[in-house]
Amino acid sequence: MSRYAELHCHTNYSFLDGASWAGELVGRAAELGYEALGITDHDGFRGAVQVHAHASTIGLPVVYGTEIGMPSDSLPTSSLTASESPVTALLEPVDEAVPITGADDLTRRGRIRRMHGTKPTERRKTDHLVLLAPDPTGYAAISRLVTRGQFRGRKDAPIYSYRDLDEAARDGSLVALSGCWQGAVPRAAAKGDLFRALEEASHLKDIFGDRFFIELTHHGLPVDDDRNDILAEVAARLSISTVATNNVHYAHHHDADLAEVLAAIGGRRSLEVSDGFRPATDLRHLRTPDDMAAKFSRYPGAVERAADLGKTLAFDLDLLTPELPDFAMPGSFTTEDEYLASLVYEGAREIYPGSEDGIDPQARRRLEHELGVIESLGFAGYFLVAWDIVQFARNRDIYCQIRGSGADSAVCRCLKVTRVDPIRLGLPFERFLSHERGRPPDIDIDFEAERREEVIQYCYRRYGRERAAMVANVITYRAKSVLQDVGKAFGLTQAQVNGLTKYLDTRNPKALREAVELPAGLTADHIYDVCHRLDGFPRHLGIHSGGMVITRRPLWETTPLEWGRMADRSVLQWDKNDTAAMGLVKFDLLALGALNALHLSVDLISDFHGIDVDLALIPQEPVVYDMLTRADTVGVFQVESRAQMATLPKMKPRTFYDLAVEVALIRPGPIQGQSVHPYLRRRNGEEPVTYLHPSAEPILAKTLGVPIFQEQLMELARV
DSSP, X not given: OOOOOEEEEOOTTSTTTOOSOHHHXXXXXXXXXXXXXXXXXXXXXXTHHHHHHHHHHHTOOEEEEEEEEEETTOOOOSSOOGXXXXXXXXXXXXXXXXXXXXXXXXXXXXXXXXXXXXXXXXXXXXXXXXXXXSSHHHHHHHHHHHHHHHHHSBTTBOOOOHHHHHHHHHHHTOEEEOOSTTSHHHHHHHTTOHHHHHHHHHHHHHHHGGGEEEEEOOOSOHHHHHHXXXXXXXXXXXXXXXXXXXXXXXXXXXXXXXXXXXXXXXXXXXXXXXXGTSXXXXXXXXXXXXXXXXXXXTSTTHHHHHHHHHHHHOOOOOOOOOOOOXXXXXXXXXXXXXXXXXXXXXXHHHHSOOSTTSSOHHHHHXXXXXXXXXXHHTOHHHHHHHHHHHHHHHHTTOOEEEXXXXXXXXXXXXXXXXXXXXXXXXXXXXXXXXXXXOSOOOOEEEEETTTHHHHHHHHHHHHOTTXXXXXXXXXXXXXXXXXXHHHHHTTOOHHXXXXXXXXXXXXXXXXXXXXXXXXXXXXXXXXXXHHHHTTTOEEEEEEEEEEEEEOSSOGGXXXXXXXXXXXXXXXXXXXXXXXXXXXXXXXXXXXXXXXXXXXXXXXXXXXXXXXXXXXXXXXXXXXXXXXXXXXXXXXXXTSOSHHHHHHHHHHOOOSHHHHHHHHHHSSHHHHHTTOXXXXXXXXXXXXXXXXXSXXXXXXXXXXXXXXXXXXXXXXXXXX
């Protein structure tokens, strides 16, 4: 059996180009006995984490690379052209004073960032080039190159620089392949222009040296032999080695039609119109090593060289995870742990007064325990960054409040990032952070919806764009979106697909055959089939609702960065799951409309009545609980859902703690654990309050013997 490794392969994270999932490609490559598989998605490493996960399970070596488009209008030179403007200044932190928003500043309300324009439809002509990383250092060099290209251009239209390419090739010892038919060398060869092909190959050899290879592909087209013969002659004249690839876009032969539909969608054309643009072949799949050896027998060594190169370049994606950023501390402190402890104890003297040193003994014991856990896990910087962000918001008079398990931390209370007192309420710190949890803390911070953008932009300025970025959100195909795109690809008009999807009441593409009635015939069958097969396919990258990653070392050492569709937003190329899988810690900076409404209300009361309202000190008024008992809660955050409104009259809340129980009841845990109805029956005297064991009574007494809160379950596990 012949030896082979595919070095040019696209997953479906080459949006609207690749037609197979990472798992399919990895599984098929292992089944065919490949030495390695090279993943070269366009302009980055969007699918790298998923490829790594599947390949690690199977044991298949993976080569990590990307296919980029170098500008066709400029050959490599030592000078810096206008299109190659430097972007390094954009990535650095901005050391400038941030103006304080005053009460008379009429610009303090409203959205301050607008969307970019629509997705570019006219793409500039580029010369494709495949870059492969030999190790993590090379991976970081490619990632930096892609980041600079993305920031020099705009979303979906990066502009790469030959100067950056030369730097990346040198720093990362990168390997380059001449690319597909859209590469500079193959394009010249396809035209029969040997001189131009020699010129282009010579320039690339100057950059990469003996790490540049002429890529040969053969998809059974009449022109393939002539083009490959010229490429082989170029390689011989310039002493460049050749490698065989299949420029793979799908795992199996039968997925060729799916690739054609995706190409039509990406080109914004129907299949009929795009017929002259799409590849006239269905052979861009993973082929057997013997098939590749037979196809390239006239070019000795090309297939074997691909196998050798694949084995040499493959490495595990076990990168050094960037740490939390160094926090700027006053000169008297030498470590972040010292500074954090100083801030915490300073706040504790105000919040937990008592004893001779000014801090209540019980509170001091709790704080010493929490600070010890934080120091041992190395998360002092995380708390300092969260404190810094909250301090900025409050200095700008932006309402904010942490939510979730962060309220279980007395450290957070003393830093004044929350007003919930975990010691008084008996909340266990271990729900938030512990050695046993094995994962970083998770502080979610709510900000006024209309002013959150100020906080996000502050993070970019404070830490620099190469160390701070929003997490991406992978937009995937669901029933309505896939029917819109596929329908237009098969010739339906925009009005027709709008009519078909207007009242579509399912998100599952598999249910379209029952939910949408298309005229009977082969076209309808194809539409149903393609929609089914594209279920869940990634279509493009969006921006996560609030996740932001801030690190000590440049983020491009782990993943490239790119512009988001919203102006001045830059994002990672990974979603929250891939980010977490690679050990990157994110902060959730969330937008809450209720906080905006509260702030507007407080401002109006101050302006018209001269009363300054502190939301934390508002008295508990019976009339408010009467309204809640009547389920008069439309527009009230947390208790306006139909399930909450149905439960409130049965619950009859009379205290703030009752509201906490009410909100917690309508959650997946209590619902699936069948805690809702037993609690309501006991509260209304329809069922006696009992405990499974006497030791559970102190833990469950406030919820009438029914476990509702996660903290209660953790305490039950201790006894």
